[in-house]
Amino acid sequence: MILRARIVVPMWGEAIDDGAVVVEEDRIIGVGATAEIRKAFSSEVLDLGEQVLLPGLINAHCHLDYTVLRGKIPPQPSFADWIRAINAEKAELTEQDYINSIKAGFAEAARFGTTTIANLTAFPNLAGGIEEPIRTWWFGELIDVRDPTQANLIADEAAKLLKSKKNWGLAPHAPFTASPRLYARCEEIARKENVPLTTHLAESREEMLMFRDASGPAFDFLQGLGRPMNDCGRETPFSLFRRRQRLDEHWIVAHLNELEAGDLDLLAKTPKFHIAHSPRSHRYFGHSPFAFDLLRGRGFNVCLGTDSLASNTDLSLFAEMREFLRKNPPVSPRVALEMATLNGAAALGQRNWLGCIRAGAFADLIALPIRTGDIFENIVAFSGDVPWMMVNGAVIAPP
Numbered sequence: 001m002i003l004r005a006r007i008v009v010p011m012w013g014e015a016i017d018d019g020a021v022v023v024e025e026d027r028i029i030g031v032g033a034t035a036e037i038r039k040a041f042s043s044e045v046l047d048l049g050e051q052v053l054l055p056g057l058i059n060a061h062c063h064l065d066y067t068v069l070r071g072k073i074p075p076q077p078s079f080a081d082w083i084r085a086i087n088a089e090k091a092e093l094t095e096q097d098y099i100n101s102i103k104a105g106f107a108e109a110a111r112f113g114t115t116t117i118a119n120l121t122a123f124p125n126l127a128g129g130i131e132e133p134i135r136t137w138w139f140g141e142l143i144d145v146r147d148p149t150q151a152n153l154i155a156d157e158a159a160k161l162l163k164s165k166k167n168w169g170l171a172p173h174a175p176f177t178a179s180p181r182l183y184a185r186c187e188e189i190a191r192k193e194n195v196p197l198t199t200h201l202a203e204s205r206e207e208m209l210m211f212r213d214a215s216g217p218a219f220d221f222l223q224g225l226g227r228p229m230n231d232c233g234r235e236t237p238f239s240l241f242r243r244r245q246r247l248d249e250h251w252i253v254a255h256l257n258e259l260e261a262g263d264l265d266l267l268a269k270t271p272k273f274h275i276a277h278s279p280r281s282h283r284y285f286g287h288s289p290f291a292f293d294l295l296r297g298r299g300f301n302v303c304l305g306t307d308s309l310a311s312n313t314d315l316s317l318f319a320e321m322r323e324f325l326r327k328n329p330p331v332s333p334r335v336a337l338e339m340a341t342l343n344g345a346a347a348l349g350q351r352n353w354l355g356c357i358r359a360g361a362f363a364d365l366i367a368l369p370i371r372t373g374d375i376f377e378n379i380v381a382f383s384g385d386v387p388w389m390m391v392n393g394a395v396i397a398p399p
Contacts, residue, residue, distance in 0.1 A: 281307035
């Protein structure tokens with residue numbers, strides 16, 4: 001099939017006026033100007049008209065478990081209070097509620113042009129029974145704060161449950177809820193199975209107070225749960241994590257909002273991992289400014305996610321791009337779009353295969369109406385439901 005559009009934005013290279021993309025089964029086998037493509041290929045043509053054709057978007061950090069919690073938790077006085085609030089809401093949910101929540105989240109993400117999603121789920125046992133309509137990495141989100149003696153069992157069971165999925169990984173939740181042994185076991189499994197890892201790190205000021213100063217609401221809350229606190233009062237969250245973990249390209253670190261000058265020095269000496277930033281969730285919590293320029297300047301790959309609807313209003317990556325640009329006005333719309341395509345693909349180990357239009361890449365594509373002006377500004381400004389989508393070479397009917 002030849003897909004023709006008024007403009008093709010391959011992300012590698014410049015936009016192509018009157019462009020065409022050739023799809024065979026689940027892959028792209030050609031891209032270029034329509035006249036050239038029609039000479040080289042005799043396939044059926046699907047003319048998308050006056051639209052821009054671009055790679056599907058990649059959500060690098062999301063919790064579809066909590067789609068059902070949209071609007072249920074207003075901003076709280078402290079991050080610890082938010083944890084209490086979400087725990088109270090979760091206590092009322094049934095297994096079927098979570099299944100419905102995940103399915104609704106998939107449908108919403110697809111409506112907004114997301115063709116690949118990194119979904120952290122606290123219920124790996126549910127993943128096997130859920131058919132995903134878009135390309136999905138299932139990350140088992142793991143916590144052992146109440147009983148660290150179960151670390152190996154928790155990680156092993158999650159891996160066993162998720163192996164039925166084509167794409168999966170492990171997500172020890174955060175250094176304040178996952179023990180060193182749980183992190184170590186997740187790393188052992190991930191390296192053996194060659195799957196990615198993700199975690200939350202240096203997300204809030206309270207996490208900084210807890211680890212650096214052994215004080216604050218998060219320290220008091222977790223101490224009350226019986227968590228051993230002997231790793232607190234010595235160093236920053238990032239310093240602690242770097243000392244304990246073998247950081248490299250397998251890791252997607254979510255947030256990384258709270259960094260001190262010493263952390264920035266450490267980052268310069270640290271193997272490059274990936275960073276998932278969720279701009280609207282960041283705004284909801286009122287976190288410290290995200291150090292995008294410093295992180296990118298040190299060579300880190302920064303991608304975008306929506307986080308969960310317990311701290312966001314919808315699953316639109318277009319809205320995330322706009323919020324990111326609002327907080328980082330010198331950054332261009334093209335860079336924001338790269339964060340939601342190329343950079344997300346790199347974080348999932350899919351550089352050249354997702355988030356771009358090139359020969360050999362997966363045929364995950366979306367089409368949007370064209371307006372006058374800069375093409376990248378127009379793409380980022382898009383709101384509403386995406387009118388056309390292809391995932392893995394199959395056209396998805398509009399929702």
